Amino acid sequence: MNAPRIVATLGVIGIISGGLLAWANGASEPRIIENRRRETKEAVLSVLPKTKTVKRIKIDGLILHQGKDAAGQSTGYAFRAVTTGFQGDIVMMVGIDRDLEKFSGLKILENIETPGLGNRIDEVKFTDQFSGLNGQTQIDLVKNERAQKSKNEVEAISGATISSRSVVAGLNKHAKKIIQALKKR
């Protein structure tokens, strides 16, 4: 046994590793943050039509993104919502128009639902249904029938009722809170 040598060996390896990692982290962190920021901005742009610039605002501890068009007019608000899906979290970006009445768009950012079934929630055919729906009242999910916009309905993806329901439930839950907070302002 040679205890000092063992400790010294591990110590030296640890110090060198730590140094290397600090260097690698310094080199990649700005890019990772930049990627995240760009991703968020792209998501906001896709749920708030005509938006040119995006500003981050904070109300009651909620983080929102306010969109403005080329003329500086508000195009509405977007927020990130997390809901529990069939297999894990579903993260989405939701857009509300500037009058806080209707949804202007929805985009699924992350999901680990079943490929080919649940993960079709990120298809435009499903997400487009949310544009123009009333944000003041509940959105209902319908199965095996045509959804009617006037009744605030969304048609579930066949074979993926749970994933579809999760998106609708998450939206109902978060939108209410956000709209209330914005109205108080």
Next chain:
Amino acid sequence: MELKDDLKRGLWDQNPIFRLLIGLCPTLAVTNSVINGLSMGLATFFVLVSSSTIISIIKKWIPAQVRLASYVVIIATFVTMADMFLAGNFPVISKALGPYVPLIVVNCLVLGRAETFASKNTVPNAVADAVGMGLGFTWALVLLGVIREIMGSGSLFSIQLLGNWFQPWLIMVLPAGAFFTLSIVLGLINHFSGKKGEAKHQH
């Protein structure tokens, strides 16, 4: 010259996936598309070559009692660097591979080569062995990815190959498809190379 043999070993005779059957978790998990398989293969390649090189250089200074601990720290350092690099430069791939990049730390292939080869051989031999094993691992993952992406999505590198007439076999991109593909490819390789018979004699 032994170098050539060390290099060639991992490509076929001792291919980590099809011959040694090690490092199968990431193999099964990420090969639902070619690009994921290729990225995982290259990330592992980088970790394997870097760690084998370093371990082979410093092998004589490492006391036997802490050799595994030392290897793991060295491997983990390179894995974390690869993970940061992917997250910074290829965020989409990084997201698709998820936890499997950090898990390269515990890939038996990497630790296995460090313990059985790099710690006992000269630097050039260790590098040759790691390059061969890394390439062997990569081509195996790419092959599985090609089969699963074509059958499961009708595409290759996300470019649609097969027309609308093709109904994708969803199961091929699901975990079950990974087992089917690996076992069938493995079976075919064993059948045509006659290794199964040899293995029987050894028992």
